[in-house]
Amino acid sequence: MALLKLAVRNLRRNRRRTAITLAAMVIGITGMTALRGFINGQRETMVENVVRGRIGALQVHHKGYVQNVLTSPLQLDMADTPELRKKLADTPHVIAVSPRIEFGAMVSTPDKQPPPEDGSMLPEADQGKTSFFIATAVEPENEAKVTPRRTNLVKVGHMPASPEAPELVLNADFALGLDAKLHEAGAPLPPIEQQLALLAGDRDGALNGENVVLGGTFPSFSPGDKRVGLVPLVIAQRVLRMEGRVTEYGIAVDALSEVDGVKDALQAKLGPDYEVHTWSELFPFIKSLNGTQDFIFSIISAVFLAVVLLGILNAMLMTVLERTREIGTMLAVGMRRRQIIRLFMLEGAVIGTAGVMLGLAVGLALVTWFNHHGIPLPAPGATVDSIVRPYVTSRFIAGIFAGTPLGAALATLWPAWRASRLRPVEALATA
Amino acid sequence: MTALVLTLLAAADPDVADLLKKYDEIMGPAAFEAEATMTATREDGSERTYAMKFLKKDQDKFRIWFSEPSAVKGQEMLRNGDNLWVYIPNLKRATRVANRDNFQGGDFNNADVLRVNYAADYDGKLVDAGQPDAWCIELKAKHKETSYDSIKLWLRKSDYQPLKGQYFGTSGQMIRSATFSEHREFEKGFTRPGRIVMQNELVKTRKSEMKTSRMTLKSDPPAQRFTQADLGK
Structure with a gap:
């Protein structure tokens, strides 16, 4: 205790040096905290966009579907029964189940005017267009619970009123390219020759279609996903001649950390005819991206740490040099060499503790402020603002809090050892 | 060497535009009625x-009625000029x-x-056929509306009947290849292949076979059959 008092007093003797060392630590720790917070926030946003904006936390398919999704997605379907839905919904942590069919479809816009009586051709600008897109057939109400980020984005127009409503929701840029007119909610349907046609090959490849209108649009999440749209499930089942069947269930859970347990529980319940995938299995690139980010972060942290600790080491070396006579005196009056080591390491630990407290205070204040206000960071090419909300885990805070004073103490180990090795007579003789 | 010179001479003989015209006359005579299965x-x-x-x-009016399977019964297609329509009974x-x-x-x-009508959509030039009894024409798209970027077509020297075709996309990749066979005289003086097998070159396990069972060269089907208003009637 006496040593601690001495250590604190020693640090206060050369205030400017202590302040500079402290400043370096504060900057280093603030930087690390802010960077970690930003990486965490960005990761969360990305996962949110994928999980709550596109696919759901988990997906259930017929066995082999994911592997064969490009060749025969409609053949590997499942009977959509109330029992199956109940089975899925009654699993712990599952909060919503959304039946879906994903399929390639075409949307065809009507001609802008009736064909000329004389049999001549309409000018090209007035001709309807037919375009291919990737359709996801959903029950609007259930889908809103699994991917609320997507359905909430339908700001222009509305989500289909029901699974039977003949309304499409298309990507806004895609709809603009089609020059498709938006249908007001509740308004009577236009005559069929002015409606859109949803066309698709049925399960056996035969072309089929349904008359629909454009109910709403949603903006792009990321580049390259423009030709996409949502179709009410029953309408899609009619076009595909797949009444009562689906190819996918999107599943929402109450906590993303539980997905692996939920996956095992679902797989055990469903048996070998079904396959269950978590979002990270369906989007493996996120995991590898996380790995890369963590690697880069650890390199940056190491550089920060080295700079901070070298600063402490340097300051302490200076101190030992300056206080040679003093150390000689202490040794001469009977202080043990071990106590000298302890004194200098304590000085390091004290400055480390002060630095980490100040650094964390500034860093956490920054992270909290940005968490509150959010950093708008649109993905390149996307028209949806991604708000990044930085945060750090208590584990990270605890790690920094415990590690920095320890590191600072260790950094003083060498200067402290040098001080303890001084010979009292020689030390006293130094000018 | 002599054989080579002879082939070159033989290959240089026909006019490409003429060959294309022959192909179009065989595969798409000016007016006809036919039944086929795919x-x-x-x-x-x-x-x-x-x-x-x-x-x-005419050159650009075409109509199809589907009768089987039941999923497409009542479906119709119409081509009038550059316009292509499909009539689906569901859509009315x-x-x-x-x-x-x-x-x-x-x-x-x-x-x-x-x-x-390749003559209208493609420019052709003769290339080495790799076989002595056929000409090979390489076709390049004249405009963007064509369905392929280029086509290689083999026509039998003796009677201009198509033997095979290779169809390429914009990247130069072969998308499909066709084999024409069972050439027979559908009507007096009119011979064409009765069977075309279209092989998907991107997904090798996929192919489609078109078999023509009957074909008569009609002089003049009513023009009204080729209007939108007639679809579904």
Whole structure:
């Protein structure tokens, strides 16, 4: 205790040096905290966009579907029964189940005017267009619970009123390219020759279609996903001649950390005819991206740490040099060499503790402020603002809090050892 | 060497425009009525057979009625000039489709069936056929509306009958290849292949086979058959 008092007093003797060392630590720790917070926030946003904006936390398919999704997605379907839905919904942590069919479809816009009586051709600008897109057939109400980020984005127009409503929701840029007119909610349907046609090959490849209108649009999440749209499930089942069947269930859970347990529980319940995938299995690139980010972060942290600790080491070396006579005196009056080591390491630990407290205070204040206000960071090419909300885990805070004073103490180990090795007579003789 | 010179001389003989005209006359005579079936084999090995009736008039008017299977019964297609329509009974109306779209989910595209006038859509030049009894024409698209970027076509020297075709996309990749066989005289003085097998070169397990069972060269089908208003009637 006496040593601690001495250590604190020693640090206060050369205030400017202590302040500079402290400043370096504060900057280093603030930087690390802010960077970690930003990486965490960005990761969360990305996962949110994928999980709550596109696919759901988990997906259930017929066995082999994911592997064969490009060749025969409609053949590997499942009977959509109330029992199956109940089975899925009654699993712990599952909060919503959304039946879906994903399929390639075409949307065809009507001609802008009736064909000329004389049999001549309409000018090209007035001709309807037919375009291919990737359709996801959903029950609007259930889908809103699994991917609320997507359905909430339908700001222009509305989500289909029901699974039977003949309304499409298309990507806004895609709809603009089609020059498709938006249908007001509740308004009577236009005559069929002015409606859109949803066309698709049925399960056996035969072309089929349904008359629909454009109910709403949603903006792009990321580049390259423009030709996409949502179709009410029953309408899609009619076009595909797949009444009562689906190819996918999107599943929402109450906590993303539980997905692996939920996956095992679902797989055990469903048996070998079904396959269950978590979002990270369906989007493996996120995991590898996380790995890369963590690697880069650890390199940056190491550089920060080295700079901070070298600063402490340097300051302490200076101190030992300056206080040679003093150390000689202490040794001469009977202080043990071990106590000298302890004194200098304590000085390091004290400055480390002060630095980490100040650094964390500034860093956490920054992270909290940005968490509150959010950093708008649109993905390149996307028209949806991604708000990044930085945060750090208590584990990270605890790690920094415990590690920095320890590191600072260790950094003083060498200067402290040098001080303890001084010979009292020689030390006293130094000018 | 002599053989080579002879082949070169022989190959240099015909006028390409003439060959294309011959091809168009065989595959898409000015006016005809025909019945055909198309069997599409998919990657999982399953097959589906469609039965249909064709009617053609002038260079650019084409109509198809589907009768089988029941899923497409009542479906019709119409080509009038550059416009392509499909009538689906469910929709109770016609809707536009594109040249490049698959014909009934098979390996022919719509233009392969409804738009056989290469002379209008492609520029041709003779290339080495690799076989002595045939000419090979390489066709390059004249405009963007064509369904392929280029085509290689082999025509039999003795009677101009098509033997095989290779169809390429914009990247230069072969998308499909066709084999023409069972050439026979459908009407006196009119011979054409009775069977065309279109092999999907991107997904090798997919192919479609078009078999023509009857073909008569009609002099003049009523023009009204080629109007939108007539679809579904």
